[in-house]
Amino acid sequence: MSSLGQLAYTLAWMFAVPTLALLAAFAPVSRRRLTAFGLRRDITVTVGNGPILIGYLARVARWRALGGAAGWIAGGALALPGGCYFWGAAGYLTGALTAEVKTSVRPSPGLRRAALTVRRSRDYLSWGARWGPVLIVTALACQMAIYVRWPNAGLPDVRPARAAADLAAITVLVIVMGLSRRLITQRPRPVLAADLSAADDAIRAGSLQTISGASLALMCLAATDAMWAALLDLDAPEPFNWISTWLSIAMYVFALYSWFGVRGRVRRPRRRAAA
Template identity: 50%
Template sequence: MSPMTATLVGLLGVPLLALLIGFLPVSGRRVSRFAAAYDVALTSDTRPVLSAYLTRTSRWRAGGGAIGWLAAGAFASGSGGYHYFLGVAGYLAGALVAEVGASLPVPEGRRRASLVVRRPSDRLTWGARWGPVLIVATLGVHTWIYQAWSTAGRDRVSPSQVMLALAGIGLATAVLWLSCRFVVLRAPKASA
């Protein structure tokens, strides 16, 4: 096998294997072990909930790990362990997304529109609204300056490193924006 073929098999084979394993159906034995580990009584009501939770988390983890592994292959110029690092980082990001998604409340009954105007200023402080924006803007300026003056006594920064940094900044922006939206769009607490 040529080195190029081996690299291609390693680049595509590992994420494909992770996705195949992550998207396998959850066995009843795994649900039982999970319930025993967390001291949850298995009933006809809790079994489907635990099964759906385990399915969702394993799929998000596998997807995150596969995306991280592929990102390392696309952006890393050398093999130096980036695949493992970004694969694990993607796995953990997938786990985080799955846990955040699992913790969001599902509204009961039929959905209906609320006529209450929800503005960020009503629910978030100034720092919570503008702090993340300022942090992300500072990171963007820092990345731009580092790329513009990278030849001044330092090694040249590859465009893939800048693209990866900007993608990370974009991801941070999306996470911060979505978290603010979740706070603002939460249903108001009923007054007693």
């Protein structure tokens, strides 16, 4: 392929993906999409909560797509480390965080009271999503320990600056995920009708699912950058070489799971029976 053809292919890939994402995000929220959201969150869409859910789905989709498109184009145009994929995901996460600024379910006009139910991230996220950062850092530490013990001869491929940048990215993502979880779960929760309360829980679960999944996927990509470089420059005996290989592969798999497999759910507190 000629240089002109390669340039055309690169530009087409750089702009086609964000264009398609934006067209899909700015399309009206269909009844099918609304119903699918209700089924995933185990709530009934009613006349009262339907407009709230539609507004939420439209707003978050647009902000996430705008952020993802900006990151994707910037990563490719500026040739940033990580390329389109990492910065597209980072932009998507930034858009998801921005969409949370005005996300809340407001009570009907009249007397306003605060609900006494205390929500925590474990009410919305599975064990794997909550403890994912610990697993990622542990796998990275094991990989680096093996590499420090058995590096290949010659100059190392894993430079300190590269490892420090990956570790800094993971640290920032851990802080962002922790703060966002805290802000979403502790967002003011007024006393609402049953259908509005269910919509509020579903919105919180959906937001936590997206932010946690994107954050974990980005952590995996940052960890994999150092882990794969260490694997290619490793001269360890068995079974340590085998362990290092599977740690790197597992990190790729966990990145895909984090992006596509993390699911939010609502654990509603049970009411105590009256004595």
